[in-house]
Each structure stands twice: as structure tokens, then as C-alpha cells.
Amino acid sequence: MKRSACLIFNPVAGQGDSEQDLVQIRSMLEPEFDLDIQLTTEDTCADELAHGAVQRRVDAIIASGGDGTLSAAAAAVVGTDIPFGIISRGTANAFAAALGIPDTIAGACQTILQGTTRIVDAAECNGTPMVLLAGIGFEAETVEKADRESKNRFGAIAYILAGLQQLRQLQPFEVEIETEDKIIKTSAAAVTVANAAPPTSVLAQGPAGIVVDDGLLDLTIVAPANKAAAIAAAFHLFQTASTGNAVERNDIGYLRAKKFKITTDPAQKVAVDGEILGKTPVEIKCLPASLKIFVPTVEEVSPVEKLEGLPNLVIETKE
Numbered sequence: 310m311k312r313s314a315c316l317i318f319n320p321v322a323g324q325g326d327s328e329q330d331l332v333q334i335r336s337m338l339e340p341e342f343d344l345d346i347q348l349t350t351e352d353t354c355a356d357e358l359a360h361g362a363v364q365r366r367v368d369a370i371i372a373s374g375g376d377g378t379l380s381a382a383a384a385a386v387v388g389t390d391i392p393f394g395i396i397s398r399g400t401a402n403a404f405a406a407a408l409g410i411p412d413t414i415a416g417a418c419q420t421i422l423q424g425t426t427r428i429v430d431a432a433e434c435n436g437t438p439m440v441l442l443a444g445i446g447f448e449a450e451t452v453e454k455a456d457r458e459s460k461n462r463f464g465a466i467a468y469i470l471a472g473l474q475q476l477r478q479l480q481p482f483e484v485e486i487e488t489e490d491k492i493i494k495t496s497a498a499a500v501t502v503a504n505a506a507p508p509t510s511v512l513a514q515g516p517a518g519i520v521v522d523d524g525l526l527d528l529t530i531v532a533p534a535n536k537a538a539a540i541a542a543a544f545h546l547f548q549t550a551s552t553g554n555a556v557e558r559n560d561i562g563y564l565r566a567k568k569f570k571i572t573t574d575p576a577q578k579v580a581v582d583g584e585i586l587g588k589t590p591v592e593i594k595c596l597p598a599s600l601k602i603f604v605p606t607v608e609e610v611s612p613v614e615k616l617e618g619l620p621n622l623v624i625e626t627k628e
């Protein structure tokens with residue numbers, strides 16, 4: 310008998326042809342799964358559909374859409390033992406990048422079909438489930454500026470444009486961060502608490518790698534003195550994220566803990582997994598080993614050599 314799976318599909322996500330995408334997903338998954346396809350609408354959000362599927366005790370829940378759809382569906386699956394599949398069709402696809410899942414439809418479906426699962430941590434921000442990260446200050450303002458129209462026109466560049474626009478109005482704030490064993494007070498322009506983060510979420514990249522199943526959250530504080538320092542700090546974070554080194558600048562700090570209580574003066578906007586949640590204060594805690602996700606059987610290894618395409622290329626193999 311085929312396994313049952315609920316496919317939650319956002320028909321307006323991303324910039325592709327969603328009818329064609331759905332045909333491709335069905336042709337790959339239906340031979341293996343008895344698919345119950347549920348389309349999101351303006352009023353029926355992915356978490357409502359995923360909650361329904363959890364109650365029906367399906368064998369798998371698969372979400373397909375942008376990061377908004379994926380994190381809303383994941384939020385409903387957190388704390389259950391139902392495996393969760395991700396098929397990204399959005400603008401930034403941070404969810405897939407953070408969890409090491411292919412962002413092509415074929416690669417994502419293949420990952421689900423192979424059936425390998427991994428149990429990862431999730432988190433909770435003021436009671437709302439979170440899988441990736443909470444951005445306080447700068448990032449939340451950027452999320453709000455990268456609106457639907459801008460994403461349709463510019464794709465992922467919308468976030469960079471919104472970030473540059475936001476840099477012009479860099480507003481530092483006072484922050485108090487309380488962990489299980491200390492209270493830290495400082496000034497900051499951005500505070501980011503990550504359970505998992507893609508390399509492109511530069512403001513989360515203080516530590517030398519964010520581990521998604523260590524039972525801990527990683528907090529990064531970015532506190533540049535001016536716009537030039539902000540650009541230098543962002544570039545440094547970008548570099549450290551690509552090389553896997555921890556940051557070494559006085560205006561960037563980081564720490565790890567199971568939970569954080571964060572207050573700011575003045576109150577700052579908070580974005581959780583790319584959606585505006587509200588304003589500070591927030592309490593964020595790790596929910597260890599609470600989400601089972603389909604992952605590739607073999608981790609993709611980045612190639613160590615790339616020579617093809619170079620002009621007049623000759624490669625001689627030595628004896």
C-alpha cells in the first residue's frame with residue numbers, strides 16, 4: 310500500500326509556472342505516495358492545512374512554496390514525529406539552504422522519495438514556532454521593505470535592495486539579553502537569534518557555523534558605529550560565513566544558549582523565519598530534537614576543482 314502524504318502547495322509562490330511545477334511534483338511523488346493536495350489561498354494559510362494533516366495522522370507532510378509557506382507548515386509539524394518534506398519554489402529559498410536540501414523541484418522530490426530523515430531542533434519565539442531565525446532590528450525592517458511587488462520584479466535581489474535602502478536609516482538601539490546564566494547589555498543595530506541559517510543570512514553569521522541539532526541557539530549582535538562600518542561588518546560576516554571562521558571584529562559579538570530573553574529600547578520589530586511577528590520584548594527558546602525532516606541521503610560535497618570553460622584549456626595528466 311502507498312504511504313499517505315499531504316502536499317501543501319502555494320499556487321502563487323515564486324516567479325515560476327506553478328501549474329507546471331505541480332504537474333512535475335505529482336509525476337515524481339504519486340508513484341510512491343497517495344497524495345492529498347491542499348492549495349493555500351489568501352485566507353487559508355499553510356499552517357492551518359498542516360495542522361489538519363497532523364490531525365489526520367498522514368505518513369508525511371510536504372510543503373511547496375516560498376519560505377513563508379515552508380515555515381508556516383513546518384511550525385505545525387514541530388513536536389510531532391511526522392516527517393516533513395520541503396520543495397522550495399520561492400524567492401530566497403533560505404529554508405532549503407539552511408537545512409541542506411536541494412532547491413530544485415527534481416532534487417527536492419528525489420530527497421523525499423529516498424526517505425532519509427534527520428531530527429533537528431526547532432525553536433519558539435514568544436510562543437510562535439520558529440525553524441530558522443529571528444531577526445531583531447535591521448533584518449525585520451528589511452523583510453518589511455522587500456514587498457511582494459519588489460520580489461516579483463527583482464527576485465532575491467529585492468532583499469539586497471531593501472537592505473541597502475535600510476542602511477541609509479541605520480538606527481542603533483539599546484539591548485538587554487538574558488540567558489540562563491548571564492545578562493548582557495549593549496548597543497546594537499541588529500540582533501539575530503538562529504536555530505538554522507543559510508549563508509546568505511549574514512546577520513546570523515557571528516559564530517563559525519550554526520549547528521541545527523545541538524540543542525542550542527546562536528545569537529549574533531551587530532553594532533556598527535556608522536554606515537561605512539555597517540558595510541564592512543556585513544562584508545566580514547559574509548566572508549566568515551563562506552570560510553567557516555568565526556567573526557573577529559569589535560562591533561560584532563556572538564554567544565550560544567538554550568534560551569534568550571531580549572528587551573530593547575526603543576522597541577524593535579521582530580521577523581521570525583522571514584515574516585514580521587511583532588515587536589520586542591521577545592523570549593526565544595530552543596525546542597531540541599523536535600522536527601523530523603527529509604534530507605539528502607548523501608550530503609552534497611562542494612567540488613574542490615573547477616577548470617572547465619577556461620579559454621584554451623589544456624590539462625595534462627602526469628605519470
Ligand SMILES: Nc1ncnc2c1ncn2[C@@H]1O[C@H](COP(=O)(O)OP(=O)(O)OP(=O)(O)O)[C@@H](O)[C@H]1O
Nearest residue numbers: 319322323349350351374375376377378399400401
Ligand atoms: N492562493 C493564494 N493567493 C494569494 N496569496 C496566497 C495564496 N496562497 C498563499 N498566499 C500568500 O502567499 C504568502 C506566502 O508566500 P511564500 O512565502 O510561499 O512565497 P513567496 O513570497 O513567493 O516566497 P519568498 O517568501 O521566498 O519570497 C502568504 O502571505 C500567503 O498569504
